[in-house]
Amino acid sequence: MGTQVTPDTQIEDLVKEYPLAVGFLTRQGIRCIRCGEPLWCTLGELLEEEGVEDLQQFIIELNSFLTKED
Amino acid sequence: MKEILKKLQIKDMNIGACAGQEDWYEDPTAEEVVSYNPATGEPIARVLQATEKTYGQVLNTTVESFKSWRMMPAPKRGLVVRDLGLALRELKEPLGDLVTLEMGKIKAEGHGEVQEMIDICDFAVGLSRQLYGLTMHSERPAHRMYEQWHPLGAIGVITAFNFPVAVWSWNAAIAAVCGDTVVWKPSSDTPLTAVAVQHIANKVMADHGLKGIFNISIGRGSIVGERMINDSRLPLISFTGSTRMGRRVSEAVARRFGSTILELGGNNAIIVAEDADMDMAVRTILFGAVGTAGQRCTTTRRIIMHKSIAKELTDKIVKAYQQVAIGNPLQDGILMGPLVTKGAVEDMMAALEKAEEQGGKVIYGGKRLPDHGEQFVEPTIVKMPAQTEIVHIETFAPILYLLEYEDIEEAIYLHNEVPQGLSSAIFTTNLLTAERYLSHEGSDCGIANVNIGTSGAEIGGAFGGEKETGGGRESGSDSWKGYMRRQTNTINWSKELPLAQGIKFGD
Numbered sequence: 001m002g003t004q005v006t007p008d009t010q011i012e013d014l015v016k017e018y019p020l021a022v023g024f025l026t027r028q029g030i031r032c033i034r035c036g037e038p039l040w041c042t043l044g045e046l047l048e049e050e051g052v053e054d055l056q057q058f059i060i061e062l063n064s065f066l067t068k069e070d
Numbered sequence: 071m072k073e074i075l076k077k078l079q080i081k082d083m084n085i086g087a088c089a090g091q092e093d094w095y096e097d098p099t100a101e102e103v104v105s106y107n108p109a110t111g112e113p114i115a116r117v118l119q120a121t122e123k124t125y126g127q128v129l130n131t132t133v134e135s136f137k138s139w140r141m142m143p144a145p146k147r148g149l150v151v152r153d154l155g156l157a158l159r160e161l162k163e164p165l166g167d168l169v170t171l172e173m174g175k176i177k178a179e180g181h182g183e184v185q186e187m188i189d190i191c192d193f194a195v196g197l198s199r200q201l202y203g204l205t206m207h208s209e210r211p212a213h214r215m216y217e218q219w220h221p222l223g224a225i226g227v228i229t230a231f232n233f234p235v236a237v238w239s240w241n242a243a244i245a246a247v248c249g250d251t252v253v254w255k256p257s258s259d260t261p262l263t264a265v266a267v268q269h270i271a272n273k274v275m276a277d278h279g280l281k282g283i284f285n286i287s288i289g290r291g292s293i294v295g296e297r298m299i300n301d302s303r304l305p306l307i308s309f310t311g312s313t314r315m316g317r318r319v320s321e322a323v324a325r326r327f328g329s330t331i332l333e334l335g336g337n338n339a340i341i342v343a344e345d346a347d348m349d350m351a352v353r354t355i356l357f358g359a360v361g362t363a364g365q366r367c368t369t370t371r372r373i374i375m376h377k378s379i380a381k382e383l384t385d386k387i388v389k390a391y392q393q394v395a396i397g398n399p400l401q402d403g404i405l406m407g408p409l410v411t412k413g414a415v416e417d418m419m420a421a422l423e424k425a426e427e428q429g430g431k432v433i434y435g436g437k438r439l440p441d442h443g444e445q446f447v448e449p450t451i452v453k454m455p456a457q458t459e460i461v462h463i464e465t466f467a468p469i470l471y472l473l474e475y476e477d478i479e480e481a482i483y484l485h486n487e488v489p490q491g492l493s494s495a496i497f498t499t500n501l502l503t504a505e506r507y508l509s510h511e512g513s514d515c516g517i518a519n520v521n522i523g524t525s526g527a528e529i530g531g532a533f534g535g536e537k538e539t540g541g542g543r544e545s546g547s548d549s550w551k552g553y554m555r556r557q558t559n560t561i562n563w564s565k566e567l568p569l570a571q572g573i574k575f576g577d
Binding site for chain 2: 015019023026039
């Protein structure tokens with residue numbers, strides 16, 4: 001079974017459990033750690049704030065990336 | 071390692087909610103956070119984080135203690151802070167070592183950070199007799215007008231991993247002499263240093279028959295942090311962290327008409343003029359860009375150098391970088407340790423890809439150093455063709471961008487063109503250039519230096535910056551005013567009732 005990051009995943013958990021996700025997001029222009037600290041919000045909230053239109057597709061691609069790199 | 075932990079009363083499992091020696095609050099539902107040594111990846115110890123319930127218990131004690139603390143004369147409060155400084159002197163070595171162990175900065179910097187705590191305590195003791203207000207001449211006869219400064223209340227301090235103890239002390243020592251009580255949420259990456267400091271503060275409080283002056287609530291930002299910024303019992307939140315989070319904190323606190331001290335992101339530059347002392351500049355750049363592995367708010371991130379000296383300066387910086395010893399930060403002779411988390415390494419690598427996409431050329435470093443450990447990287451120099459999008463972003467890692475300029479107007483334009491405004495510096499031997507840089511058409515930062523670098527601020531000055539850095543000021547100068555409330559008083563000692571502006575009303 002692949003990695004299961006969801007829109008409800010807290011960024012604090014994402015950064016700790018899936019550090020590779022940080023690079024994935026930064027490459028898309030989305031920064032989830034700043035000043036070395038994770039943001040206090042969920043992944044879904046961050047993606048919405050960053051104007052990601054197809055949130056579900058983004059999450060699928062992120063999970064796929066994390067599964068491949070695992 | 072065990073010896074360090076023992077001296078600081080750190081156990082295998084620690085409690086993250088405390089308001090005094092006998093006031094450690096436990097909740098069986100609390101989540102654990104494991105603190106890892108970033109140099110080795112090994113766990114150091116664990117902390118039971120604060121929950122909604124234990125945060126509430128800590129805050130109740132913090133608020134209750136304020137009622138008596140504010141009534142103690144400020145010079146007497148200063149004596150408590152004096153003893154905190156003395157206790158820190160006694161434990162400087164193990165606490166400095168723990169900073170290194172948990173955060174990854176080199177030993178000299180870890181010890182230096184504790185020295186900064188001691189220095190601010192000394193400053194605060196003196197300040198406790200100097201909380202001056204002005205007197206003004208009243209326009210009304212036989213009236214006296216003056217202002218006084220009162221304690222503000224229980225205040226919240228939220229700090230980041232990179233200065234896990236010093237930033238707390240900048241706030242807590244000043245706030246304490248001002249008559250405030252303090253609840254502290256440290257970074258979840260450095261909970262053990264906070265527990266150690268709490269033990270030290272507990273002993274000092276107990277020696278004075280006190281509790282609830284210095285308090286911790288270690289927990290997730292999304293739980294404890296959010297509770298603090300929305301808690302109307304905390305009239306002031308002092309937040310150190312990113313611009314993105316600072317905006318969130320600012321909005322939440324402003325909604326309830328609280329006040330904030332924000333110390334947010336930096337994107338600090340050094341201008342190196344054609345007449346600069348090159349050797350001084352190179353040594354400064356090395357410390358500013360590589361120190362703390364590029365994880366200071368004041369880290370030098372941009373060099374704006376005159377075209378005529380660009381090649382020579384670049385060669386010298388590269389040569390200096392080649393001498394940097396990287397490794398376990400507890401070992402003597404090491405100049406650069408690991409990044410704080412694996413995520414920070416990923417962020418750095420992705421930022422370097424972006425820099426290259428935008429025309430940047432990595433002229434030194436750029437790679438991971440897996441032989442040292444998963445969180446080690448090379449300090450990196452990137453020559454940029456222009457100040458592109460990635461250069462405007464603060465990547466919290468040892469990346470130094472090199473830019474060139476033709477005249478001082480262009481240099482100052484590039485310097486001020488980023489959204490952040492924390493620290494800045496110029497290297498020049500020309501008095502006119504230096505003065506222009508410090509003038510109101512020069513650097514737009516909160517800190518502007520000549521012939522010294524962007525990092526390594528002293529506690530005596532006010533620390534903070536402009537624009538997206540947030541505008542807050544901590545530490546020295548008159549920053550204490552942010553921790554107190556100003557009250558203007560007018561006393562009529564006559565038998566008449568004259569109104570201001572000469573108004574006659576019903577006479």
